[in-house]
Amino acid sequence: MTAPSSPGEETTSSEPTIRRSRWQRFSPSMGWPAFWSEILIVVLGVVIALAANEAVEDWNWRHKVEDAEARLQGDIAWVFLWSAEKSVTQPCVDAQLAAMSRNVLDSGDTLQALPVGTALDRQWVVRMPTRPYRFPTWEALLADGTASHFPPQRQAILGRISHDMVQARAYEAESRGLDGALLVMRDPIALDPVVRADLLTNINRLRSLWGNERLYARQRMRLIADAGSAPSEEVVELFLNAEGKHPSGSDFSGAVPDCKKQGLPLADWRDYRDVVFTVGAPRAGEGK
Numbered sequence: 001m002t003a004p005s006s007p008g009e010e011t012t013s014s015e016p017t018i019r020r021s022r023w024q025r026f027s028p029s030m031g032w033p034a035f036w037s038e039i040l041i042v043v044l045g046v047v048i049a050l051a052a053n054e055a056v057e058d059w060n061w062r063h064k065v066e067d068a069e070a071r072l073q074g075d076i077a078w079v080f081l082w083s084a085e086k087s088v089t090q091p092c093v094d095a096q097l098a099a100m101s102r103n104v105l106d107s108g109d110t111l112q113a114l115p116v117g118t119a120l121d122r123q124w125v126v127r128m129p130t131r132p133y134r135f136p137t138w139e140a141l142l143a144d145g146t147a148s149h150f151p152p153q154r155q156a157i158l159g160r161i162s163h164d165m166v167q168a169r170a171y172e173a174e175s176r177g178l179d180g181a182l183l184v185m186r187d188p189i190a191l192d193p194v195v196r197a198d199l200l201t202n203i204n205r206l207r208s209l210w211g212n213e214r215l216y217a218r219q220r221m222r223l224i225a226d227a228g229s230a231p232s233e234e235v236v237e238l239f240l241n242a243e244g245k246h247p248s249g250s251d252f253s254g255a256v257p258d259c260k261k262q263g264l265p266l267a268d269w270r271d272y273r274d275v276v277f278t279v280g281a282p283r284a285g286e287g288k
Contacts, residue, residue: 062149064146064149065146065149065150068137068141068146068150071137072137072138072141072158073229074137075134075135075136075137075138076161076224076229077229077230077231077235079133079135079161079164079165079220079224080220080221080224080225080229080230080231080236081231081235081236081239082129082131082133082168082217083217083218083220083221083272084217084221084236084239084240084269084272085129085131085239085240085253085255085256086129086131086213086214086217087214087217087218087221087267087269087271087272088240088256088266088267088268088269089128089129089253089255089256089259089266089267090210090211090213090214090217090267091264091265091266091267092127092128092255092259092262092264092265092266093126093127093128093206093207093210094207094210094211095264095265096126096127096264097126097203097204097206097207097210098207100114100125100126100182100185100199100203101200101203101204103185104185104191104196104199104200104203105196105200107191108191109190109191110188110189110190110191111185111187111188111189111190111191111199112188113185113186113187113188114185114186115186116183116186117258119248119254120248120249123183123186124179124183125179125182125183125185125186126179126182126206127255127258127259127262128175128179128210128255129253129254129255129256130172130175130176131172132169133165133168133169133172134165134169135161135162135165138158138159138161138162139162153279154227156279157223157227157279160223160279161220161223161224164216164219164220167216168213168216171209171212171213174209175206175209175210175213178202178205178206178209179206181202182199182202182203182206184199185199214267215275217272218271218272218274218275219272219275219277221269221272221275222272222273222275222276222277223277223279225272225273226277236269238252239251239252239253240253240256240269241253241254241256241257242256242257242260242266243257243260244257244258244260244261
C-alpha cells in the first residue's frame with residue numbers, strides 16, 4: 001500500500017502531457033471544412049441579398065426618372081413657349097416705350113394722356129405679356145431626391161432652366177411694378193423737370209429690362225432646342241396666335257395679335273438659333 005503524500009510534497013506523474021495547438025483546442029465540433037463551408041454560404045447569401053436589393057433600388061430610381069422625364073416635358077414646353085412670346089413681343093414693347101418717351105419730351109406743361117388697355121381685369125399703358133414662369137416638376141424632384149439620379153448633363157440643363165425661371169419671375173415682378181408706375185401717364189398730369197425725369201427713368205428702365213429679357217429668352221430656347229425638348233413649330237405658332245383666332249389667356253398669346261393689330265414690330269421666334277449658348281464649365285484645354 002502506498003502511503004499518502006504529506007503536505008508540501010510534489011506529486012509526479014509518469015504519463016506524458018498531450019499538448020494541442022490553439023486551432024485544435026478551439027476547433028468546431030463539425031470540423032473546420034464544414035465550418036468554413038457554412039461561413040461561405042452565409043457570406044454569399046448576404047452578398048446576393050445586398051446585390052438584389054441594390055438592383056431593385058436601381059430599377060426603382062430608373063423608373064422614377066423615366067416617369068419624371070415624362071412629366072417634365074410639359075413644363076419644358078411651357079418654358080419654351082413663354083420664352084418665344086417674350087422674344088417675339090420685345091420689339092413691340094420697345095416701340096411703345098419709345099413712343100412714350102417722345103410723348104414725355106414733346107408734351108408741354110401738361111402730359112398728353114395715353115390710352116389705357118384692359119383685359120382680364122388688368123389695365124396697362126404698355127401692352128406686354130405676363131406669365132407665371134414656373135418650373136414646378138423639377139422643384140418637386142429636387143425635394144424628393146429623384147433629381148440626383150438624373151445624368152449629370154441633364155441635371156445641369158434642368159437646373160439651368162429652373163434657375164432661369166426664378167430670375168424670370170423676379171424680372172416679371174419688376175416689369176409689373178414699372179408698368180404700374182407708368183399708369184400715371186393715362187392722366188394729363190402737370191409736367192415739371194422732376195416729374196419728366198422720373199417718367200423717363202421708369203420708361204428707360206423698362207426698355208432695358210425687356211432688352212435683356214429677350215436675350216435670356218432666346219438663350220433658354222436655344223438650350224431647350226439643343227437638348228431635343230423644344231415643341232414643334234406648329235405648337236409654337238398655335239400658341240403665339242398671331243392672327244388672333246383664339247381667345248388670349250394661359251393657352252394662347254394675347255399680346256402678339258394685339259401688337260400685330262396696332263402695326264407694331266414683332267420679332268421672329270426662330271431667331272433663337274442665332275444665339276450661341278452652352279451649359280456647364282468649359283472643357284479642359286479650351287480658352288487657352
